[in-house]
Amino acid sequence: MYNERDFLELRSRLISWIESYSDRELVDYLKWSAYLSDECFNRFATGIFRLQFGANPEYRRYCESAGIRDGVIQRWEEIPSMPVSGFGMLDLTCLPERERTACFLSSGTTRDTRGRHFHSTHSLELYETSLKAWFRFNLEPGAGMSRDKKRYLILSPPAVEFPSSSLVYMLDTVRRHFGAGESIFAGYPVDDAGWALETRRILEFLEAASDAGAHLTILGTAFSYVNLLDEMERRGVKFGLPRGTCAMETGGYKGRSREVPRNELHKMISARLGIERSSIVSEYGMCELSSQAYDKSMHPDSKDIVSDSSTLDRRVFRFPPWTRIRVISPETGDAVEDGGVGLLCVYDLANLYSALAVQTEDLVIRRSAGFEFLGRTSTAAARGCSLLQED
Amino acid sequence: MLLMNNLSVPEYFIADLPPGAEIRPELISDACETLKRNRERYLNKKSISRIIRALDAVASKWCEPGYRHREAALAYGPEITRFSRETLEAGLDAFFSGINSETLNSLIEQDLGHPRRLERWISEEFETTMQRKGIARGPMLITHFTAGNLPVSSFMSIITGCLVRAAQVVKCASNSSILTRLFAHSIYEEDPKLGACLEVVEWPGGSRELEEPLFAESDCITASGADETIEDIGNRLRQGTRFIGYGHRVSFAYITKAALETYDARDLAEKTAYDIAAWDQQGCLSPHVVYVERGGDATPEEFAELLAGALEQLEKIQPRGKLTERESADISVRRSFYQVRAQVLPDTLYWFSRGSTAWTVVYEANPIFQHSCLNRFIYVKGIDDLEQALHASEKIRTKTSAVGLAAAPEELEETALHLANWGVTRICPLGKMQLPPVTWRHDGRPQLADLITWTELEK
Structure with a gap:
């Protein structure tokens, strides 16, 4: 049974909790998370699970088959995690149909295998709260302190032109909240799963920013960067963008450009745009989640965090404090210790209206409270073309 | 790789060289020359029945518990091949129990019609009617590019190559040569001259400069693996080189x-x-x-x-x-x-x-x-x-x-x-899918007949 009031009540408590995090606490979280008490997280997680178990019959059936008879559990680790493939097959939402105003699709290879994450105005508000808090800390630690907003170059279309992508929605939200008026979206949709870039417009934008000495933030997918940088190389163009410019890159190629290893890509970004490698942030996110992970923070106080944090060639991703991760050994199904390899499982409180425990298909190395990304399983790629085929 | 040193086998083959040993294209060229020379000297003069006897003896040793090379395969194989000892043992037993004089002779007869066809002019009834005799010759040098998933498929390549009296290079996928090497050593020990016409090499995929001499020196190439690998090898052949590719099945x-x-x-x-x-x-x-x-x-x-x-x-x-x-x-x-x-x-x-x-x-x-x-x-x-x-x-x-x-x-x-x-x-039948007989026509093709070249003598 979906009880709107219960959800709204939890939602506002959650939003207050997320917004209450100060920079100092976030720095501490990065530094000490392995030792911090997670009592508050656990209270939220078990409460949210109880609501989801009660409100979503499809999720409840899944939990029952995993041996959870009622929605009552003691620890967040007991919550049955939903495989991402479940988002393609089940209606994983607590929202009644009338409230589903948006639906993000994962980038599956065929329409019927794409994961669906339904949202309402209420759930999107929570999504944006989570997104903004962690994005600000990692990429815009100065936001709000000075009156000048940074110019954003976003290598995707705006959300109105590409409503099915959670990534585009994220970039759009970031632009709305953090970007100066001169910011641009430089992508246009080419089909229902991807977009191309307006290179000329980008080059003009970069030139203007460069001339004005304005700080920039560039956001885009790996394939957009590769396509842009390849085109710049072809034209023999190079920029030395002002110091303080940073770039956020999020993985994934999906056959939309040649594939370049991450380190290589960062070197290319650095060489062609003049952005220091220490100012290139990698993001990990997916349509099935409502929070994101980043491999480094631009916050000045996070610079001296050394233990298990990223170096130029090793990226350790961290989700915000309102999430937890476990890394599950694919062989035994048990959580691995620090340094172990397994499939990433994310417990995201901001997934209030869907399923908060999500089992990804990504192999990672556990690094304290964070993880190093190794790659997506090949089955995940194969699934689109064959496993769901009906005839 | 370290385990290789513990096999305590002599360095007969390039793949036996200690890890880190530098392998240069000239070394491969020289090895091919030596193989071809050895073939002229030894293999061409050896009767097929002697080759079959040697292979029969090697196979029956591999079936004996306690046989040195078999023990080494079972001891070090699991770590490198990632098959359990029991799976390896079952697979090796199933393979070697099918290799003996009788089955090898059958293979020749099946593919070439007559057991002596590889050694002298033969005129079977239909040829006599046509007043013709024929002889079958194997290639001078075969290079086998093996896939590395099943060790026994490279064993079978070696056996067919021996039967047609070809010198052979077996190119193993990176870090997968251990069983092939042990099999090659067992042949060497049984018949050093037969072993002297065999070479085993191993290097990471994509080491194209090392493979060039193999393409230049071989008159026959076999390859098994992914379709893209087969296609790539097919594209690198010299004119006139025979190519037998086994792709994804x-x-x-x-x-x-x-x-x-x-x-x-x-x-x-x-x-x-x-x-x-x-x-x-x-x-x-x-x-x-x-x-x-x-x-x-x-x-x-x-x-x-x-x-x-x-x-x-x-x-x-x-x-x-x-x-x-x-x-x-x-x-x-x-x-x-x-x-x-x-x-x-x-x-x-x-x-x-x-x-x-x-x-x-x-x-x-x-x-x-x-x-x-x-x-x-x-x-x-x-x-x-x-x-x-x-x-x-x-x-x-x-x-x-x-x-x-x-x-x-x-x-x-x-x-x-x-x-x-x-x-x-x-x-x-069920239960026999991974036990093809020696005479199996791989993907519907005759294994020996595909390797040989005929010469006919007309009257």
Whole structure:
């Protein structure tokens, strides 16, 4: 049974909790998370699970088959995690149909295998709260302190032109909240799963920013960067963008450009745009989640965090404090210790209206409270073309 | 790589060199020259029957527990090949017990018509009528590019090469040469002159400059592996080089309704389990799917359950090898997929090993052929008749190697003919899918006949 009031009540408590995090606490979280008490997280997680178990019959059936008879559990680790493939097959939402105003699709290879994450105005508000808090800390630690907003170059279309992508929605939200008026979206949709870039417009934008000495933030997918940088190389163009410019890159190629290893890509970004490698942030996110992970923070106080944090060639991703991760050994199904390899499982409180425990298909190395990304399983790629085929 | 040094074998072959030893293209060229010279000197003068005797002796030694090379293969093999000791042992025993003078002679007779055809002018009856004699000659130098998934397929390449008296280079995939080397050493020990016409090399894929001499020196190249690998090798050949490529192939099992009425379903399940477990399902002959006709004494669902039980039993005596995290993840992710799918489509059933990915059975009513992620992950699919199964397998029609068939005696040939006409090249009983006879025509091609060149003497 979906009880709107219960959800709204939890939602506002959650939003207050997320917004209450100060920079100092976030720095501490990065530094000490392995030792911090997670009592508050656990209270939220078990409460949210109880609501989801009660409100979503499809999720409840899944939990029952995993041996959870009622929605009552003691620890967040007991919550049955939903495989991402479940988002393609089940209606994983607590929202009644009338409230589903948006639906993000994962980038599956065929329409019927794409994961669906339904949202309402209420759930999107929570999504944006989570997104903004962690994005600000990692990429815009100065936001709000000075009156000048940074110019954003976003290598995707705006959300109105590409409503099915959670990534585009994220970039759009970031632009709305953090970007100066001169910011641009430089992508246009080419089909229902991807977009191309307006290179000329980008080059003009970069030139203007460069001339004005304005700080920039560039956001885009790996394939957009590769396509842009390849085109710049072809034209023999190079920029030395002002110091303080940073770039956020999020993985994934999906056959939309040649594939370049991450380190290589960062070197290319650095060489062609003049952005220091220490100012290139990698993001990990997916349509099935409502929070994101980043491999480094631009916050000045996070610079001296050394233990298990990223170096130029090793990226350790961290989700915000309102999430937890476990890394599950694919062989035994048990959580691995620090340094172990397994499939990433994310417990995201901001997934209030869907399923908060999500089992990804990504192999990672556990690094304290964070993880190093190794790659997506090949089955995940194969699934689109064959496993769901009906005839 | 370190383990290689513990094999305590002499450095007869380039692949025996200690790790880190520099291998240069000149070394490969020189090795090819030496091989060809040795062939002239030794192999061409050796009778085929002596070669067969030597191979027979080597094979029977490999069947003896305690044989040095066999022990080394079983001791060091599991770590490097990732097959369990028991799986390796079963696979090696099955292979070598089929190699002997009788079967090797049969292979020559089958492919070339006459046991002495490789040694002198032969005129069989039809040739006498035409006043003609013929002799078959093997290539001077064959290079085998092996896939590295099944050690016995490179053994078989070596054996066929020996039978046609060719010098041979076996190029192994990176870090997979151990068993091939041990087999080559066993030949060397049995007959040093035969061994002197054999070379084993190993280097990481993509070391093209090292492969150039092989393309330049060989007059015949065989390759097995992914279709892209075969295509790439095909593109690098010199004009006139014979090329035999074995690309990606898949197999499945088929059980008719009448078979389930004639035979014990549990017994059929045990045999199928053996086919799945053999070489941990890594070979082209390993089944991906078991089609089971509906309406028999056991339903397809019941058969799937029996198969799960049989795989569980087999795991106790012939455990699956250790997987990489990526391989485990493939199985784990696919299992999760079907766990959710079972909730949406109640006709999806599954059976998993607990606490490991050792074996997985997924039952689906949907007949579409499904590629397994291997390592003992099998699909069972209920089906109305063979026509429906073949229709559902259309996408692998040109890629199908073997069908393990269980049919009642009265329908066997007709069912098999249907499969043959559809394009299947090998049809065998369940339990024998990974045990092709020496005379097996690999992917429908005669193994020896494809290697040789004929000379005819007309009167």
